[in-house]
Amino acid sequence: MGWQKKVLRVNLTKGTAKAEPLNMEWANEYLGERGLATKYLYENMDPKADPMGPDNVLIFATGPLTGTMSSTSGRYAVVTKGPLTGAIACSNSGGKFGAELKFAGYDFLIVEGKAKKPVYLHIVDDEVQILPADEIWGTTVWNTEAVLKSKHQNPLLKVASIGVAGERGVLYACVVNDLHRAAGRSGVGAVMGSKNLKAVAVHGTKGVKVKDPVRFMKAVKETKALLEKSGGRKELTELGTNAMIDSMQAFGGLPTRNFEAVQFEGTEKVDPAAMLATGPDGHRNLITNKACFGCTIACGRIAHINKKHFTIVNRPEYRTASGGLEYETAYAFGPLVGVDDIDALTFAGFMTNEHGYDPISFGGTLAAAMELFEMGVITEKDTDGVSLRFGNPEALTIMAEKTGKCEGFGKILGLGSRRMCEKYGHPEVAMHVKGQEFAGYDSRALQGMGLGFATSNRGACHLKHDVFAQDMEDQTGKGKPKPCKDSQDRIAMIDSSGLCLFTTAAWGVEEFRQQIDAACEGEWTTERLLQAGERIWNLERIFNLEAGITAKDDTLPKRLLEVPVPTGTAKGHVSDLPTMLPEYYSLRGWSKDGKPTKETLKRLGLEATG
Amino acid sequence: MQKSLLIDAGKCTSCLQCEMACSLEHTGAFNPARSRIKIFEFNQGARSIPYTCTQCAEAWCLHACPVEAITKNMVTGAMEVNESTCVGCKVCTIACPFGTINYNPDNGKVAKCDLCGGAPKCAEACPTGAITYVDADWTGYDRMRSWAVRTHGEPTSA
Numbered sequence: 001m002g003w004q005k006k007v008l009r010v011n012l013t014k015g016t017a018k019a020e021p022l023n024m025e026w027a028n029e030y031l032g033e034r035g036l037a038t039k040y041l042y043e044n045m046d047p048k049a050d051p052m053g054p055d056n057v058l059i060f061a062t063g064p065l066t067g068t069m070s071s072t073s074g075r076y077a078v079v080t081k082g083p084l085t086g087a088i089a090c091s092n093s094g095g096k097f098g099a100e101l102k103f104a105g106y107d108f109l110i111v112e113g114k115a116k117k118p119v120y121l122h123i124v125d126d127e128v129q130i131l132p133a134d135e136i137w138g139t140t141v142w143n144t145e146a147v148l149k150s151k152h153q154n155p156l157l158k159v160a161s162i163g164v165a166g167e168r169g170v171l172y173a174c175v176v177n178d179l180h181r182a183a184g185r186s187g188v189g190a191v192m193g194s195k196n197l198k199a200v201a202v203h204g205t206k207g208v209k210v211k212d213p214v215r216f217m218k219a220v221k222e223t224k225a226l227l228e229k230s231g232g233r234k235e236l237t238e239l240g241t242n243a244m245i246d247s248m249q250a251f252g253g254l255p256t257r258n259f260e261a262v263q264f265e266g267t268e269k270v271d272p273a274a275m276l277a278t279g280p281d282g283h284r285n286l287i288t289n290k291a292c293f294g295c296t297i298a299c300g301r302i303a304h305i306n307k308k309h310f311t312i313v314n315r316p317e318y319r320t321a322s323g324g325l326e327y328e329t330a331y332a333f334g335p336l337v338g339v340d341d342i343d344a345l346t347f348a349g350f351m352t353n354e355h356g357y358d359p360i361s362f363g364g365t366l367a368a369a370m371e372l373f374e375m376g377v378i379t380e381k382d383t384d385g386v387s388l389r390f391g392n393p394e395a396l397t398i399m400a401e402k403t404g405k406c407e408g409f410g411k412i413l414g415l416g417s418r419r420m421c422e423k424y425g426h427p428e429v430a431m432h433v434k435g436q437e438f439a440g441y442d443s444r445a446l447q448g449m450g451l452g453f454a455t456s457n458r459g460a461c462h463l464k465h466d467v468f469a470q471d472m473e474d475q476t477g478k479g480k481p482k483p484c485k486d487s488q489d490r491i492a493m494i495d496s497s498g499l500c501l502f503t504t505a506a507w508g509v510e511e512f513r514q515q516i517d518a519a520c521e522g523e524w525t526t527e528r529l530l531q532a533g534e535r536i537w538n539l540e541r542i543f544n545l546e547a548g549i550t551a552k553d554d555t556l557p558k559r560l561l562e563v564p565v566p567t568g569t570a571k572g573h574v575s576d577l578p579t580m581l582p583e584y585y586s587l588r589g590w591s592k593d594g595k596p597t598k599e600t601l602k603r604l605g606l607e608a609t610g
Numbered sequence: 611m612q613k614s615l616l617i618d619a620g621k622c623t624s625c626l627q628c629e630m631a632c633s634l635e636h637t638g639a640f641n642p643a644r645s646r647i648k649i650f651e652f653n654q655g656a657r658s659i660p661y662t663c664t665q666c667a668e669a670w671c672l673h674a675c676p677v678e679a680i681t682k683n684m685v686t687g688a689m690e691v692n693e694s695t696c697v698g699c700k701v702c703t704i705a706c707p708f709g710t711i712n713y714n715p716d717n718g719k720v721a722k723c724d725l726c727g728g729a730p731k732c733a734e735a736c737p738t739g740a741i742t743y744v745d746a747d748w749t750g751y752d753r754m755r756s757w758a759v760r761t762h763g764e765p766t767s768a
Contacts, residue, residue, distance in 0.1 A: 067640055068630070068640050069627065069630045069631065069634065069640055069735070071627075071737075096626070099642075103641060103642070103643060156643070179654055179655070180654070180655070203643075204643065205641065205643035205644065205716070206639075206641065207633065207637060207639030207640055207641025207643075207644065208639060208640045208641070209638070209639045209640075210640075213634070213638070217634075224737065228737065287656045288623075288656060288657075289623060290623055290624060290655045290658070291623035291624055291625035292625070293625070293626055294625055294626060294627060294630065295623075295625050296625060296627065296737035298623040298625065298738075300655075302654065302655050302656045304656075320653065320654055321653045321654050321655070321656035322654045322655075323654075323655075
């Protein structure tokens with residue numbers, strides 16, 4: 001148990017929706033969510049398929065602990081082939097949608113094919129309908145959720161949808177659920193749009209059961225108490241993830257103006273203290289914190305914009321509360337583009353939620369466009385008359401809206417930094433790995449994080465490895481490959497459980513084991529869980545190798561390999577990737593050209609692949 | 611001493627731990643759809659409010675029931691539904707002014723908060739203290755105190 005042992009398979013080309021048993025043999029090897037969806041993806045599509053074509057498969061995947069009383073049990077992942085990278089995409093989200101899918105009786109929703117006309121899925125337990133989306137197509141995420149709840153007279157519906165960005169193929173469009181939680185990265189929303197699928201609306205009444213409720217609740221109580229006591233948890237609750245911006249500023253690892261600098265002079269205007277401060281006009285950015293389903297951390301921010309701010313002074317519809325700044329958004333709309341106007345950042349954040357696209361990739365692409373503008377490669381003729389100088393808050397807010405609506409220069413920004421910079425003949429300006437833009441950690445100052453960026457299966461991503469503590473202690477690459485590899489495997493397991501990575505503020509593998517072992521059939525040891533994590537990592541790698549993403553793509557932009565950090569604790573450093581990477585391959589049991597060896601495949605039970 | 615649930619909506623983060631604890635206690639599964647306490651979100655999540663039965667002293671549901679399936683637990687003060695007597699006529703759901711007694715199509719009976727026999731699981735599960743179980747005579751004490759301070763100001767320390 002834990003699992004519902006049922007998959008809903010929808011084929012949009014044929015217009016069919018059928019329930020089938022969950023493959024428990026695979027579940028025992030890959031757990032659930034990210035890992036199990038990777039296995040389903042690998043077995044259900046050709047990795048060479050066009051990510052925006054009907055042969056791509058889009059999987060909404062919960063884990064065995066999703067919808068249970070474990071803290072942070074609201075997670076689900078969207079797994080598909082990503083259009084931004086051409087690699088496997090696995091984007092994870094909280095909110096309440098994932099748990100609701102599970103309550104309707106399904107571990108997974110697998111979407112195949114492409115609908116002839118825009119449709120949405122309406123799922124209430126066993127009743128599944130594929131319905132025309134005419135009245136919501138072309139509208140925002142926020143409108144879509146409101147219309148579907150009203151149309152079906154069901155305020156309890158949970159909705160995951162795409163905005164116009166996803167419909168029109170912004171390559172980093174995301175799937176947004178519950179208004180402001182998102183499966184944000186790698187363009188999973190663009191894939192949904194390519195299938196003409198606007199939304200999934202679900203309500204479930206079936207509940208989730210666990211194998212041993214008494215032992216499970218004991219583990220839940222103990223692990224919740226650990227979180228309650230944890231200082232890291234307390235910081236997340238009180239300050240949100242944006243607490244990181246002050247750490248990165250002090251350390252000198254905060255990418256600024258497209259990685260020209262690693263410390264930003266305006267940080268204190270966009271940090272958690274700024275969000276909490278009441279201005280002379282009585283306005284405070286932060287309203288409250290908010291939890292995802294089951295979460296006893298509640299790092300989510302609910303904020304609002306000063307109603308006299310230029311962005312909304314004539315737009316009363318945005319005088320609302322909505323999802324506020326978390327670290328990656330604050331970094332990508334602040335230091336990375338040189339803007340220090342907290343209301344402008346918050347407005348741009350609203351745009352990403354309302355129209356459904358990834359703030360990290362948007363910020364990275366806008367930063368690259370700003371550099372091209374400063375270089376004179378593009379001018380106001382290209383940018384709809386907007387001055388794309390670093391630090392211009394209007395450039396941020398206008399382009400955020402244009403990108404969300406896929407209008408004017410927003411269409412170019414929607415390509416992502418790699419394609420945009422290639423188009424203008426300056427690929428060196430694009431800061432990305434495998435086509436995906438960086439989260440807010442400079443690879444020259446945080447060496448282990450940099451190795452993780454270079455080797456991440458979905459391109460530059462901060463959520464698939466955690467070498468943070470080691471990096472803060474030592475600014476060189478020495479000894480980093482091991483914790484990088486180990487954390488990648490550990491996190492692959494956590495991402496497959498249905499719980500949130502942020503619980504690691506207080507939990508180790510043992511805390512996950514206790515809950516998984518009490519909830520799921522079979523005996524789940526630490527070794528088994530970590531080996532599942534390693535198996536997942538390797539299968540993602542195999543998917544990518546078959547898709548044509550190889551060792552040559554395990555790299556960092558030239559700027560991080562050659563241009564030394566100008567300030568901070570790592571002043572003078574460049575990335576040590578060239579020395580870390582061979583050691584990493586060796587630790588992984590991969591050949592020099594980054595392929596899992598026969599022995600490695602055999603050890604992980606992956607002989608049939610590779 | 612009777613106790614009652616005290617709800618401080620300002621502390622609620624909408625995590626639904628209470629809904630899961632309630633449904634586990636009463637159905638054996640984590641199933642918010644069958645929870646007797648509900649969290650309502652307003653203004654894109656800027657405010658979340660838990661709501662459940664307040665156990666009226668003169669309970670409309672109890673008086674409306676034609677088969678006397680609802681009785682008062684004299685220890686906890688909770689109005690409890692006897693499922694073996696309940697015929698699922700739903701008259702109580704019409705009588706209740708607050709909407710806190712509801713029909714469960716899974717078993718054809720109505721369900722409402724029964725204070726878990728005196729140890730409410732929602733309060734136990736709530737991580738922020740938004741739901742507590744306190745002396746029924748003093749449910750307003752903390753709120754009165756905070757308003758006393760807001761009205762007259764907090765004394766400055768000596």
